[in-house]
Amino acid sequence: MQWLGLWHYWAVIILMMIGLYIVIARDNLVKKVMGLSIFQVSVIMFYVSTGKVEGGTAPIIPEGGHDLVYSNPLPHVLMLTAIVVGISTTALALALIVRIQEAYGTVEDDELNAIDGAAL
């Protein structure tokens, strides 16, 4: 069974789909942001799992450590950047939600649609 080595990816994809479900099925905007952060963590985990090398250690060179196998450091670097960008977008989304609450008095998507429909 060569597919057995892929179960990490599958677990991450299931996680990703739970995040996507929260984003598209839930009406509360804060809940959508939570779903988005679950989705983001899953994508990061997917990238990091492609960098794992069997029998490898974290890519930090010990004093006098010869002939060690290191996991791939490149996905780690890219995902460090992704985490920081992710928290920036989350902060901006939450600030927008606060503004929507101020302007409309609700953060439920269907109620916002109803208010906008009534205004037109």
Add this chain to the structure above:
Amino acid sequence: MPLPIEIVLFIFLLTTAVVIARLEDLFAAAMLTGIFSLLSAGLFTIMDAVDVAFTEAAVGAGVATVFILCTLSLTAKREYQQPTRILPFIVVGITGAALIYGTLDMPAYGDPDAVPHGHLSAKFIEIEEKAFLSQDKHAAEPAQHGSGEKAVGLPNIVTSILASYRGYDTFGETAVIFTATIGVMLLLRTRRREKKVSPPNRDQMETTS
């Protein structure tokens, strides 16, 4: 061969995500997102990404949870009960199936011969390893070796790549944080001014809506 702790952490992660999706109490869901980030940090450590793990623990479990809790204190504490709709399940199922079909061509988890481990990554590790280990022996010698490639010479390869080889990437990241900060400040400052200047105006808005 998967470690038992990996399976346990994945089961915890999936359970936490499902509970977040089902909970209507948003405060509890916000705390669970913190737990979710902490569990994923544990998994990152097992996948040898220690730098990603502690960034995720600090940013995901710490800062993001605080942000969400602050937002909840200004908005609703609970979300409304809503009927389960079937269409999102179908969309999510099809997307997930397509993604899983896409992984079938991928190299197995931990495969040392996988494509991402060759080329640039292998070169980074080789250069830095040589530079750091030779630095140990002759401390005075500059961190330079054989083929004329300059190395950073730090023990942590992730730091070397982040700060030097992919320095422009990190610079771009800083620009994103700057932009987001300005956006948040502009959004929240308008709110305060409106409140201070004309409170009756806001009451009017609420009654009309």
